[in-house]
Amino acid sequence: MAAGSSQLRDVLEAHEQARERIALDIHDNVLQTLTSALHHILAADQAAQGREERRHNLLRAAHLVRQSIYAARGLMGELRPPVLDRLGLVETLRYDLHQLEEETSWHIQFKADVANIPRELELPLYHILREAITNARKHSLSRTLRVRLCLQPQPPEVVVEVEDKGKGFDPSVVPRGRLGLLSMRTRAKTLGGECQIRSAVGQGTTVLVRLPIRESSRGNP
Numbered sequence: 778m779a780a781g782s783s784q785l786r787d788v789l790e791a792h793e794q795a796r797e798r799i800a801l802d803i804h805d806n807v808l809q810t811l812t813s814a815l816h817h818i819l820a821a822d823q824a825a826q827g828r829e830e831r832r833h834n835l836l837r838a839a840h841l842v843r844q845s846i847y848a849a850r851g852l853m854g855e856l857r858p859p860v861l862d863r864l865g866l867v868e869t870l871r872y873d874l875h876q877l878e879e880e881t882s883w884h885i886q887f888k889a890d891v892a893n894i895p896r897e898l899e900l901p902l903y904h905i906l907r908e909a910i911t912n913a914r915k916h917s918l919s920r921t922l923r924v925r926l927c928l929q930p931q932p933p934e935v936v937v938e939v940e941d942k943g944k945g946f947d948p949s950v951v952p953r954g955r956l957g958l959l960s961m962r963t964r965a966k967t968l969g970g971e972c973q974i975r976s977a978v979g980q981g982t983t984v985l986v987r988l989p990i991r992e993s994s995r996g997n998p
């Protein structure tokens with residue numbers, strides 16, 4: 778059983794590393810090429826002032842390139858948000874939740890009893906948390922959200938809790954096509970942890986995630 782868990786962890790780590798490589802490829806190749814092309818198009822537009830048809834085509838091309846740049850940046854953010862590398866998980870969450878609070882007028886309580894999370898747990902935890910928060914935003918009809926993140930010493934593990942006071946649901950009856958709950962549980966299980974979904978109709982929803990910290994990660998955020 779332990780060997781199976783280790784293999785699953787290795788698979789997830791390889792998957793996350795592949796996502797990082799793809800994000801870097803998008804940045805180094807696609808985005809830089811598109812940005813360079815946009816600069817050339819805009820320079821040509823300046824030279825084509827007064828030639829209406831040519832200028833119209835150049836502006837249309839510039840618009841399409843801008844759309845591609847925005848799409849590539851969005852995809853790169855989905856794979857691995859650049860801010861995660863700069864700020865770490867805690868500050869990235871603080872920023873994301875502040876943005877959400879401004880967009881929705883929710884009351885959000887965020888508490889982090891730790892400054893740093895082991896790096897190999899940051900990205901999977903970020904995806905789990907984002908899924909839990911997105912689900913609350915889409916389905917809970919709540920106006921409040923509580924997010925807590927801490928480290929437990931015995932056994933050493935990261936504990937994350939996302940709680941809303943919304944309409945709740947019956948976790949045993951999940952509509953087909955709703956893969957978010959499964960993805961959270963699968964990510965946690967692959968890392969040797971667990972993801973519990975506690976909810977009932979009219980009583981809100983709590984997502985509780987526990988991920989063990991490997992011996993090699995202690996003291997190495």
